[in-house]
Amino acid sequence: MNIIETIKKRKSSRTFNKVSLKPADKRDLESFIIENSTGLENEVVDFRIIEKNDADKQMKLDYGMIKGHNTYILGMSKSSIDSRVNYGYLMEKVVLKATEMNISTCWVGIFDSTYFKEVSIEDGFEIPGIVIIGYSEDRQTYQDKYIRFTINASKRHSWDKLFFNYKLKTPLTPEYAKKYSDSLEMVRLAPSSGNTQPWRVFFNDSANEFHFFKKMKNKRYELRGLHDIDMGIALSHFELTSLQNGLSGRWIKQTKENVNSIEDLQYIMTWKCE
Numbered sequence: 128m129n130i131i132e133t134i135k136k137r138k139s140s141r142t143f144n145k146v147s148l149k150p151a152d153k154r155d156l157e158s159f160i161i162e163n164s165t166g167l168e169n170e171v172v173d174f175r176i177i178e179k180n181d182a183d184k185q186m187k188l189d190y191g192m193i194k195g196h197n198t199y200i201l202g203m204s205k206s207s208i209d210s211r212v213n214y215g216y217l218m219e220k221v222v223l224k225a226t227e228m229n230i231s232t233c234w235v236g237i238f239d240s241t242y243f244k245e246v247s248i249e250d251g252f253e254i255p256g257i258v259i260i261g262y263s264e265d266r267q268t269y270q271d272k273y274i275r276f277t278i279n280a281s282k283r284h285s286w287d288k289l290f291f292n293y294k295l296k297t298p299l300t301p302e303y304a305k306k307y308s309d310s311l312e313m314v315r316l317a318p319s320s321g322n323t324q325p326w327r328v329f330f331n332d333s334a335n336e337f338h339f340f341k342k343m344k345n346k347r348y349e350l351r352g353l354h355d356i357d358m359g360i361a362l363s364h365f366e367l368t369s370l371q372n373g374l375s376g377r378w379i380k381q382t383k384e385n386v387n388s389i390e391d392l393q394y395i396m397t398w399k400c401e
Contacts, residue, residue, distance in 0.1 A: 128227045130367045134313050137223060140231035140263035143195035147178055148261065152228060156260075159224045160200075166213040167362070167378055167396065174202040174221060176260070177245055186242040193233060193259060201257040203248060209380075211255045211352045212395060215359025219317075220367070222258055231263035236320055236353040256356050283315050284324050290315075293331035293338060296389075304330065307337070307400075309372055313364040320353040321345055326361040327392055335400040337365070338381070340392035358395050365398060375401045 148156070153176060160174045179185075179197045186196070200221060204210040222232045236256045240248065248254065287298035290311050301308040307330075314326060323344035330337050341358050343349045348357075362378065369376060381397050388394070 128223070130223065130364075130371045131309060131313060133223050133227050134316055134364060134368075137226040137232070137318070139233045139318065140259075140261075141193045141233060143193070143197075143231065143259065143261040143263050145195050145197055146262050148176070148198055148230070152230060155228065156221070156225060156230070160221055163217065163220050166217040167359075168209070168213070168380065170204075170210060170213045172202045172204060172214055172217050174200050174218065175246070176200055177243060186239060193235070195263075196233075196259045196261065198261045199243070199257050199259055201243065201246065201254050203246070203252045204255050206251055206253045206352075208352070208355050208395075211355035212359040212362070214255050215356035216363045217359070218256070218258060218356075219360040219363040223363075223367070225260055230260050233259045234318060234356075235259060236348070236351060236356065253352075255352050282322065286311070286315065289324065289326065290328045290330070293329040293336075294333070296329075299328075299330055306372065306374060307369065310365045310368040310374070313368040314361045317357075317360050317364045319357040319360065320348040323348065323354070323357070325354040325357050327389075328361075328365075329389070337398040337400075338386055339365075339395045339397070340389060341395050342392050362396060362398075369398070377401065 157176060164173060165171050177199045202214065204214040225232050234256060238257055240254045246254065286300065290299040291297065292299060304311055311328065314328065319325060325342050325344045327340045327342050328337055329340065339358065339362060341354055343354060348354050376398050379397050379399050386394050386397070
């Protein structure tokens with residue numbers, strides 16, 4: 128997988144053909160899910176591909192007027208910020224794998240969880256979000272274009288709004304980020320709830336660390352934990368791009384003593400360059 132090309136290729140599809148996944152595609156995707164089920168701090172998420180048949184009533188979605196959907200990927204996480212971040216981190220890897228396989232996807236964070244009778248939700252756990260997968264129309268419908276326009280789906284913040292020097296609090300530039308410029312650019316291009324882009328990344332050049340913080344951009348999304356999922360997606364893009372470019376590192380959770388608080392931001396995770 129060329130991760131940069133795949134990230135640029137990925138887009139949310141909202142008009143699906145009511146066609147089941149090809150058996151070979153389903154097997155390959157399920158194998159990938161099993162092989163990539165362990166995430167941040169070794170937390171495991173068991174994602175499942177659930178297919179509904181024509182006899183099932185189609186789920187109503189409070190987002191985007193999505194049509195023709197009958198296949199979903201979902202799992203459970205603990206009802207905590209860290210677990211939802213991990214959920215987004217792992218699920219986005221599945222989304223990118225599906226994109227590489229020419230399977231269309233759409234992240235959905237607001238949905239009726241009771242629709243999935245196949246899943247028994249334990250106390251203290253939740254289904255933070257789902258991904259619709261399948262085969263979509265080759266052409267974009269007017270509705271697709273309208274929805275992408277209304278949520279500014281193609282618009283992204285510039286670097287000076289997202290990436291900063293940790294000590295000086297000044298904006299980072301691609302020239303200063305050097306070998307990590309691709310990694311940050313792929314974070315910039317990551318999908319997020321309502322395209323709110325809640326991530327803020329601070330580079331500590333003396334420690335050679337990237338600190339990821341969350342900025343609350345939408346109260347409704349924050350209350351539902353969707354910004355946490357967004358942060359996991361950003362971590363996934365950063366890691367996959369870095370590793371493809373031969374930049375090794377690992378995720379660590381720093382203590383409060385080691386990471387300064389920054390205005391109204393919430394610290395999430397640190398990439399320790401190696």
